[in-house]
Amino acid sequence: MTGRKRNTSKRGPEWASGLKQLYDSVIEEPIPDAFKDLLSKLDDGKR
């Protein structure tokens, strides 16, 4: 799976601006604590 290729236009396809707004609105939400808790419990050897 290639990693570096991205949609070159930051705004994405023209027809999808509404969809993008919807998507971006979730990205901008603060991360709920439940996620921070879960991530902190994953054991990566850090004490």
Added chain:
Amino acid sequence: MSREERELPERSAADKRAFKQELTDVVPHLRAFARGLCGRPDMADDLVQETLLKAWAAQERFEPGTSMRAWTFVILRNAYLTDMRRNRFRGEYDETAAERILTAPAGQEEPIHLSDMHRALLTLPPERREALLLVGAGGFSYEEAAQICGCAVGTIKSRVGRARAALTTMIEDGTIPERSIGDPSAHGAILEELDDVAAGRGQAIPTK
């Protein structure tokens, strides 16, 4: 990075921390994709939590340097499709009623109404919805979306095309499903309906 080495290296603590950091960074995107797929924020967040646990368990299979986003999106959409097939609602999956319920916000902290776009999106079959989300909002190319969904590029293009056409029609014709709630006191009624559907007593919510 040598590609001839096929055996998976054992992960050092540093590797794990790097993986965890990348995983943390991708959480907002997972939430956005899940929200587009599921509609209900609480279900979407459950799906993301499930995805994070699976990703962590499978970290040996992630190739450093490749897209964490693409890799975790695969896990998420597979989990979503599996859950749907296993009838997360536990009762018979009544598509009409369930989709209308799914357009209702779950918690008090959510705004009362979802955008027209979101409601329209949720009426699409999952394969078209995910294709549209990946290409239109997720920033993936058609080729990347095809890899995530495990299908041909042509299939993705066709799904995106149909999804776009359906959305455009709904928006232009004004045939997006109406919000079935008008005020906060309807929340409870909606959630009770959800329980009914889950118990197999699903009935379509009367539209206005």
